[in-house]
Amino acid sequence: MKKLSVKKDVRCMACLSCVLACSEAFYKVRDPRKSCIQIVEKNGEPKVNSCLQCGKCMRTCEHEAITRNPKGVYMINKKKCVGCGKCVEACPMKVMVLNEDYASKCIACGICAKACPMEVLEVIENDK
Numbered sequence: 422m423k424k425l426s427v428k429k430d431v432r433c434m435a436c437l438s439c440v441l442a443c444s445e446a447f448y449k450v451r452d453p454r455k456s457c458i459q460i461v462e463k464n465g466e467p468k469v470n471s472c473l474q475c476g477k478c479m480r481t482c483e484h485e486a487i488t489r490n491p492k493g494v495y496m497i498n499k500k501k502c503v504g505c506g507k508c509v510e511a512c513p514m515k516v517m518v519l520n521e522d523y524a525s526k527c528i529a530c531g532i533c534a535k536a537c538p539m540e541v542l543e544v545i546e547n548d549k
Contacts, residue, residue: 422493423529423546425458425471431541435460435467442536447525448518457516457527458542469541470514472527478508478517492529492546499523 427433437453437460444455453459459470472495479487479495486501487508497508502523509517509524517526534542 422474423544424474424493425527425529425531425534426543426545427469427471428541428543431539433460433467433469433541434539436538438536438538439469439533439542443527443533446530446532448520455518455520457518457525458533459514459516470516471533471542472512472516472529473514474529475513477511477513478524478526481507481511483507486523494529495526496528497524497526 439458440453440456440460441451443458444450444452448455457472460467461470474493474495476495479489484501484503486498487495489495504519504523506519509519517524529544531544534544
């Protein structure tokens, strides 16, 4: 399974480079609300929220717009998505984005990992 992972031995400094890189790559704007990765505060420290590739979004979608690819990444078919937002509500990490026409989510592309100056993020692939 391919997914974005947060390294345990490196600390996030909440610079938002990953967040802005994601929104810019997929929406051509530097807008944290349009990023599929978020930095939140937990116990007074910045924490990276990213897609777990858990499949709750797919199980919630009534339009079969979300499928799992051979690498284990859940993908949204923009042509099938009606923008109802049920998948966004179901996301336990709150990292799905709903725009005017469709939802979007992390596809483990690694753009955020490349943008992180602290190298907190990495795309991993395991045999799960």
